[in-house]
Amino acid sequence: MLRAILKEAWISIASYKLRTFLTMLGIMIGVAAVVMMVSAGQAVQNRITQTFASMGSNLILIGPAELVSGGVRGGRGKPSVTVADVAALKTLKDVETSSYNMGAAVQAVYGSSNYGVSVRGTNPDFLNVNNWEIDDGIMFTDKDVKAAKPYVVIGQTIVDELFGLQNPIGKTLRLKGKPFTVIGTLKAKGDGLMGDDQDNIVIMPSTTLRQRLEGSDRPEFVNIAFVKATSEDKMESVAKRVEYMLRTRHRLKDGVKNDFTVRLMTEMVEKVRSVGFILSALLAAIASISLIVGSIGIMNMMLVSVTERTREIGTRKALGAPNSWIMAQFLAESILISFIGSFIGMVFGVVFSQIGGYIMNYDVPISIWSVIVSVTVAVVVGIVSGLMPALKAMRLNPIDALRYQ
Amino acid sequence: MAENKKVIEVKHVYKTYFMDGGTSQEVLKDINFTITSGEFVAIMGPSGSGKSTMMNILGCLDKPTSGKYILDGYNIDDKDDNELAKIRGKTIGFVFQNFNLMMKRTIADNVSLPLIYQNIGEKERYKRAVEMLKKVGLNGYQNRVPSQISGGMQQRVAIARALINNPAIIFADEPTGNLDSKTSDEIMDLFTELNQQGITIVLVTHEDDVADFATRMIKISDGHKVYDGLRKAYSKEKEIKC
Ligand SMILES: Nc1ncnc2c1ncn2[C@@H]1O[C@H](COP(=O)(O)OP(=O)(O)OP(=O)(O)O)[C@@H](O)[C@H]1O
Ligand SMILES: [Mg+2]
Numbered sequence: 001m002l003r004a005i006l007k008e009a010w011i012s013i014a015s016y017k018l019r020t021f022l023t024m025l026g027i028m029i030g031v032a033a034v035v036m037m038v039s040a041g042q043a044v045q046n047r048i049t050q051t052f053a054s055m056g057s058n059l060i061l062i063g064p065a066e067l068v069s070g071g072v073r074g075g076r077g078k079p080s081v082t083v084a085d086v087a088a089l090k091t092l093k094d095v096e097t098s099s100y101n102m103g104a105a106v107q108a109v110y111g112s113s114n115y116g117v118s119v120r121g122t123n124p125d126f127l128n129v130n131n132w133e134i135d136d137g138i139m140f141t142d143k144d145v146k147a148a149k150p151y152v153v154i155g156q157t158i159v160d161e162l163f164g165l166q167n168p169i170g171k172t173l174r175l176k177g178k179p180f181t182v183i184g185t186l187k188a189k190g191d192g193l194m195g196d197d198q199d200n201i202v203i204m205p206s207t208t209l210r211q212r213l214e215g216s217d218r219p220e221f222v223n224i225a226f227v228k229a230t231s232e233d234k235m236e237s238v239a240k241r242v243e244y245m246l247r248t249r250h251r252l253k254d255g256v257k258n259d260f261t262v263r264l265m266t267e268m269v270e271k272v273r274s275v276g277f278i279l280s281a282l283l284a285a286i287a288s289i290s291l292i293v294g295s296i297g298i299m300n301m302m303l304v305s306v307t308e309r310t311r312e313i314g315t316r317k318a319l320g321a322p323n324s325w326i327m328a329q330f331l332a333e334s335i336l337i338s339f340i341g342s343f344i345g346m347v348f349g350v351v352f353s354q355i356g357g358y359i360m361n362y363d364v365p366i367s368i369w370s371v372i373v374s375v376t377v378a379v380v381v382g383i384v385s386g387l388m389p390a391l392k393a394m395r396l397n398p399i400d401a402l403r404y405q
Numbered sequence: 406m407a408e409n410k411k412v413i414e415v416k417h418v419y420k421t422y423f424m425d426g427g428t429s430q431e432v433l434k435d436i437n438f439t440i441t442s443g444e445f446v447a448i449m450g451p452s453g454s455g456k457s458t459m460m461n462i463l464g465c466l467d468k469p470t471s472g473k474y475i476l477d478g479y480n481i482d483d484k485d486d487n488e489l490a491k492i493r494g495k496t497i498g499f500v501f502q503n504f505n506l507m508m509k510r511t512i513a514d515n516v517s518l519p520l521i522y523q524n525i526g527e528k529e530r531y532k533r534a535v536e537m538l539k540k541v542g543l544n545g546y547q548n549r550v551p552s553q554i555s556g557g558m559q560q561r562v563a564i565a566r567a568l569i570n571n572p573a574i575i576f577a578d579e580p581t582g583n584l585d586s587k588t589s590d591e592i593m594d595l596f597t598e599l600n601q602q603g604i605t606i607v608l609v610t611h612e613d614d615v616a617d618f619a620t621r622m623i624k625i626s627d628g629h630k631v632y633d634g635l636r637k638a639y640s641k642e643k644e645i646k647c
Contacts, residue, residue, distance in 0.1 A: 004521050015509040315505040318466060319519040319566070320494020322487045399465045402501065 005325070009332035016305075020337060023301045026294030027341030027349065031377055035349025035357070035370040041280015043357060043364040048276055050363075052269045054189050054198075056131040058096070059265040060169035060239050061226040062089075064245070064257055069333055079221035080259040082204060086123075086225045092241045098228045099125040101221035102209055108202065109174040110162040117158055121177065121209025122210050125221030129226045135278040137169040140205055148207035153184040178212055180204065222319035235264050295338070295381040302334050302389035306396075313393050314401025326392040334386025335379065342378035346370055412574055412605050413463065414418075418472035420458050431470070432458045434628040438466040441574070445600045446607045447619035447636060454625045456609045457578055461606060464497055464576045465489045477573050494522050498567030500577035500608075504559045506551040506566075512528045512538065513547035523570065537565040541595060557588035564595060568604075575599070575609040581615050593618040 013020045045181045064079050083100065090098040101120040108117045124139055126132065152173070159168050166180045189198040204213075206222070229238045238260050246260055306313070313326060350366055357364030420433035426604040430457040440446055450456050461467040462474060465481055474481045477496045484492065493499075506515045516537055517530035525533075535547050541561040551559050560580060567575050577596070581589035589612075597618055601604050610616055622639050624632035 001524055004524075004527075007527075008521070010512075011510065063407075064448055268566060312507055315507075316518070316522075317490065318464070318493060318499050320522040320570075322490045322522065323524060324487070399461050402466075402505070 004335070005328050005332050009328050009336055011331050012305075012329075013336055018233060019301060021378055023285060023297050024341035024344070026297035027291070027338050027378075027381060028218055028294075028345035030291030030294040030343045031345030031374050032349035032352065033066060033282055033290050034373055034377070035251055035346055036353045037283035038280065038369055038373060039349070039353035039367065040356070040363050041276065041283055042367055042369070043353075043362045044280065045273060045276045046363060046365060048272050049269070052265065052272075054131055056129060056226075056228065057265055057269065058229045058234060058235060058241060059129065060227040060229065061263045061265065062242065063223070063261050063263070065260055079223060080250065081222055081225050081246065083222060085246060086222060088249065089225070089227050089242055089245060090125075092238065092245060093220040094226075094230050094238050094241075096228045096230045097125040097128050098225065098227045099123055099129040100225040101126065101203075102221075102223050104213060105211065106175050106213070107382075110161060110171065111163045113164075113256065115161040115200075116156060117175075117202050118200055119204065119209065119213065121206035121213075123206060126203060126226075129228045132189070133187040135185045136167075137182070139184055144172045145205040145207055146213045148205060150180045150204075150208060150212060151176070151183045152180040152202050152204045153186060154182055154203075155186045155201035156188040157197055157199040158202060159185050160378065171194065175202070175213060180208075180212075190387070201390065223337075232266060235266060257272055291377060294341070295385040298334050298340040299388060301337075301384035302330065302386055303392065305333070306389045307332065309393075310401045310404040313396050314398045314404065317396070317398040318402065323394045326396075327390045330390035330393045331383065331386045334389065335382030338382035338385070339378040342374040342381070346374035349374075410530055412438050412442050412477050413438075413607075414419045414473070414475040415439070415463075416473040416475075416499045416507040418462065418474060420455070420462065420467075420468040420626050421470045431623075433462075434630050435497065436472070436625075438628050438630065438633055440574075441603065441604055443600070443607055444605055444607075444621055445597070445619045446621045446623060448607065448625065449611060449616055449618040450625035450631075452611070453494045455628045456611075456625055459493060459625060460576055460578045460607070460609050464499060465493050490522070494519055498570065498572035498574060498575040500560070500563050500567050502579040504551075504556075504563045504583075506559055506562060507607040508551050510542070510550065511547065512549050512551065512554075515551065515562055516547075516569055518566060519570050533569060534565070537569050537598065538562075540568065543567045555588075556584055557591060560588075560592055560625065561595065564592070564599075568599070572604070574605040574607065576618060577606070579611075582611070588612070589615065636641050 048183065062081055081100070086098050086100045089095060101122045102117045104117055105116060109114050113204055120126070124141055127134070127139055134153070135156070139153055140149065144151055154168065162168070162173060163171065164288055168185060172179045172181050173182060174180070186199070186201065202341070225242055228234045243258065243262050247258065250259055252259065314324060350370055353364050354366070415436055415438050418433055418436040419431065421429050421431045423429045431520065436459065448456050448459060458467070462469055463476070476492065479492055481489070481492075487643065507518075509643065513531055513534040516534040520530045520533065531547070537547055538544060539565050543558060543561050546554065546558070551562065554562070580596075581592055584592060593615060596606055596608070608615075610617065616636060618620060619636050621637040622632060622634065623630060624639075624644065626644070632639060634643070
C-alpha cells in the first residue's frame with residue numbers, strides 16, 4: 001500500500017514538472033546553505049584544533065602578570081619569570097619538560113637576500129614542548145646554551161626565503177649584522193590560527209640571544225615559559241604546583257597577587273573552540289531561514305494543488321478512497337518534493353563546500369552531519385509543510401468536491 | 406444473483422440542507438422506494454427537484470437528514486466515513502456527467518483507479534483494466550490519455566472504471582448530459598447491455614429519449630416522489646399531485 005501511495009504521489013508531482021522543480025529549488029538552496037555553513041564551521045573548528053595540537057596540547061603557559069586597574073585589564077606587566085625559574089619547574093612532579101622563549105623581531109641577511117624574522121631564545125627542550133621536529137642538521141645542546149654559542153636553527157620559511165635551493169646547514173646568516181651559524185632546520189608547521197606563519201622562526205640559545213643579539217646583561221627574564229605535563233589530565237595539578245613553586249621562588253607573601261599568570265592550553269583551546277561553535281551555529285541558523293522560506297514554498301504549492309485537484313479528490317473518494325489514503329497521498333507528495341530537494345541540496349552543499357575549501361586552502365570535512373541534517377530536514381519540512389494541505393484534502397466533502405468547477 | 410433480492414431500500418428519507426446564515430432548505434420529503442437486483446431505473450424530474458441529492462444519498466456520498474437507507478443489506482445511517490468509502494469501493498460504480506477522468510493519466514490508470522483502494526497490485530490492475538476496456542468497446546486504448554479520445558469514448562472509460570470492482574449497482578447522474586444524441590444512444594446501448602448481464606443501473610436524466618432505455622421510472626418533483634412505475638406506462642396524468 002505504501003508503494004502504491006508513493007507511486008501515486010510521484011506521478012502527481014511529476015506531471016507538474018516546472019512547478020515541482022521550482023518548489024524543490026527553495027528546499028535545495030536552503031539545505032545547500034545549511035550544509036555549507038555547517039561544513040565551514042567544522043572546517044574552522046578543525047583548523048583551530050589542529051593548530052593547537054601542533055603547538056602541543058599538554059602545555060601550561062606562564063607569562064607576565066596582567067595589569068589590572070579598576071577591574072579593567074590593562075595589558076601585560078614586566079616579565080618576572082627567570083630562566084632559573086623555568087629550570088626549577090622542570091623538577092616538579094608530572095612535568096615532562098619545561099622551556100621558555102625570549103623573542104625579538106629582526107632582519108636576517110644572507111648574501112643579497114634579507115627577510116624579517118622572529119627570533120626566539122630558548123633551551124633545547126623547546127622542540128619537545130612546542131612539538132617541533134628537526135628536518136635537517138641538529139638542535140643546539142645545553143652546553144651550547146651555557147657557552148652562548150652563535151648557533152641558530154631555522155624554520156622552513158627562512159630556508160626558502162634566504163637560501164632557496166642551497167643547503168643552509170653550515171652557512172652563516174647575519175642578524176643585526178652579527179654572524180650566526182645555521183646548524184639545523186625545522187620541519188614545516190604551516191599557518192597558525194591567525195594566519196600567522198609559524199615557520200618564520202629562528203631559534204638560538206637564550207644566552208646567545210641575550211648576550212650577542214641584545215647585548216644586555218639584565219637578569220634572564222623570559223617572555224613566556226612553557227611547562228609540559230606528562231598527560232592532559234595532570235595539567236590542573238601541575239598548574240597548581242607551578243603556581244606554588246613560583247610564589248615561593250618569588251617570595252610572595254600571602255595576600256600578594258601573583259606576578260605571573262598560569263594558563264592551560266586546554267582551556268584556551270576550549271575557549272576558542274566554543275567561540276567557533278557558536279559562530280558556526282549562528283551561520284547555520286541564518287542559513288536555515290532559507291529553509292523556512294523553502295518549506296513555505298512547498299506548503300503554498302500543495303495548497304494550490306489541493307484546490308486545483310478538488311474534483312480529482314472528490315472522484316477518488318467516490319471511488320472508494322478512504323480519508324487516510326487521501327491524506328497519505330498528499331503528505332507523500334510534499335515529503336517527496338522536500339526529500340528530493342534536500343538530497344540534491346546536500347550534494348550541491350558538499351560539492352560547493354569542497355570547492356570552497358580547495359580555493360581557500362581549508363580542509364573541509366565531508367561530515368555525516370550534512371546527511372543527518374538533510375534527511376531530518378527533508379522529513380520534517382515535508383511533514384510540516386504538507387500537513388495543512390493534506391488535512392484540507394482529507395476534509396473535503398466528496399459531494400462539494402464533485403460539484404466544484 | 407437472485408432476481409428479487411432488494412439492493413436498495415429507501416424509507417421515509419428526508420434531506421434538508423442547512424446554509425450559512427441559518428437558512429435551510431428541505432430538498433427531499435418522505436421518499437420511499439425499493440429497487441431489486443437487476444432493475445434499470447431512471448430518476449427524472451425538473452431541474453432543482455432533488456434528483457442529484459437523491460443520487461448522492463443512494464451513492465453513499467451523503468446521508469439523509471432522517472429516514473432509513475439500506476444498500477445491499479448495509480444500514481447506511483450508522484456507518485462512518487471510512488466504512489462508507491469501503492462500501493462505495495466494493496458495491497457501487499459511479500458514472501458522472503462530466504466523466505471526472507484524470508486527464509494526465511493513462512486510460513488504464515483511470516480505469517483501474519478504484520482497485521488501488523482495494524490494495525490490488527499494479528500488474529493485476531493493468532490486466533483488469535485492459536479486459537474491462539474490451540468490454541466497453543475500447544480494445545487497445547489502455548495507454549492513451551483521455552485528451553486523445555472523444556467525449557463518448559471518455560464516458561466509456563468512466564463506465565469501465567465504474568465496472569472494474571464488479572459492483573452490484575451503477576449510479577449515473579446525467580451520464581449523457583455532455584454528449585450529442587448519437588453518442589448518447591451508444592452509451593445507453595452499453596448500459597442496456599450491462600443491465601442485461603445482471604447489473605442494477607440507476608440513472609438520473611431529464612431527457613425522455615434517455616429515460617426510454619430504462620424499464621422503471623421514478624419521478625421527483627419539488628422533493629416529493631410523484632411517479633414510480635414502468636417507464637412505458639408513464640403519463641403526466643398518473644403523477645400524484647402533492
Ligand atoms: N450542497 C448543497 N447545499 C445547499 N443546497 C443544495 C446543495 N445541493 C443542492 N442544493 C439545493 O437543493 C436543491 C436540489 O438540488 P439537486 O442538485 O438535487 O437538483 P437536481 O434535481 O439534481 O437538479 P438538476 O437537474 O439541475 O441537476 C436545489 O435547490 C439546490 O440548490
Ligand atoms: Mg443534478
